[in-house]
Amino acid sequence: MNDEIVFHHNPMSRGRIVHLMLEELGAPYRIELHDFEKREHKAPAYLAINPMGKIPAIEHRGTVVTEAAAICVYLADAFPKARLAPALDDPTRGTYLRWLFFGAGCVEPAIMDHMFKRPAVERPSALGYGSYDDTLNALEKAVTPGPFILGDRFSAADVYVGSQIGWGLMTKSLEPRPPFVAYVARLGDRPAFQRMSAQNEALTKRLAGAS
Numbered sequence: 001m002n003d004e005i006v007f008h009h010n011p012m013s014r015g016r017i018v019h020l021m022l023e024e025l026g027a028p029y030r031i032e033l034h035d036f037e038k039r040e041h042k043a044p045a046y047l048a049i050n051p052m053g054k055i056p057a058i059e060h061r062g063t064v065v066t067e068a069a070a071i072c073v074y075l076a077d078a079f080p081k082a083r084l085a086p087a088l089d090d091p092t093r094g095t096y097l098r099w100l101f102f103g104a105g106c107v108e109p110a111i112m113d114h115m116f117k118r119p120a121v122e123r124p125s126a127l128g129y130g131s132y133d134d135t136l137n138a139l140e141k142a143v144t145p146g147p148f149i150l151g152d153r154f155s156a157a158d159v160y161v162g163s164q165i166g167w168g169l170m171t172k173s174l175e176p177r178p179p180f181v182a183y184v185a186r187l188g189d190r191p192a193f194q195r196m197s198a199q200n201e202a203l204t205k206r207l208a209g210a211s
């Protein structure tokens with residue numbers, strides 16, 4: 001069986017989350033770069049892979065996976081030797097899934113609405129994330145006391161939630177609360193993070209040279 005992962009990527013995108021996951025995983029992967037300027041992500045060949053025309057996506061063992069959080073969960077399970085997910089019968093899997101889904105379902109829309117200054121809605125209780133403040137207070141609990149979401153054990157939940165916190169701090173869409181800043185600094189010290197950053201710097205230059 002061909003076990004290579006095909007990774008559809010753009011270095012200025014949520015593809016960085018998956019790139020970090022792949023570097024943490026240590027599994028073989030090949031990057032298919034999509035130039036946003038050239039609208040390569042909206043070409044029919046890519047729309048056949050991801051009808052949303054969005055990055056990231058992966059192809060692995062004949063299956064397409066899209067959605068950064070789903071890709072992280074999928075890869076952690078597909079490559080258990082990397083120990084990036086608790087086993088199915090490990091109770092901490094509940095905590096792991098809880099914060100991964102919270103990241104995708106609550107943190108992401110909360111910080112996006114905040115960044116775009118979307119007007120307040122009539123019934124915030126109908127929003128899955130409720131309010132920006134409640135979301136941040138819960139998120140703070142996820143990374144406290146740390147060092148990781150599962151305590152001493154680093155997991156794919158840190159890859160996903162940590163990437164969102166890092167992006168939120170960088171874009172100032174997330175309040176720079178000390179636990180967030182300290183958590184992101186810890187993740188940034190990891191060799192996989194440093195490899196991912198260096199590779200994306202080079203990929204960004206390559207795309208700039210090609211446009």
Ligand SMILES: N[C@@H](CCC(=O)N[C@@H](CS)C(=O)NCC(=O)O)C(=O)O
Nearest residue numbers: 013014053054055056066067068069
């Ligand atoms: N829900 C998707 C969002 C993916 C997404 O929005 N990707 C952006 C880049 S960060 C994109 O491809 N934008 C290009 C476009 O929509 O034209 C995920 O979590 O993977």
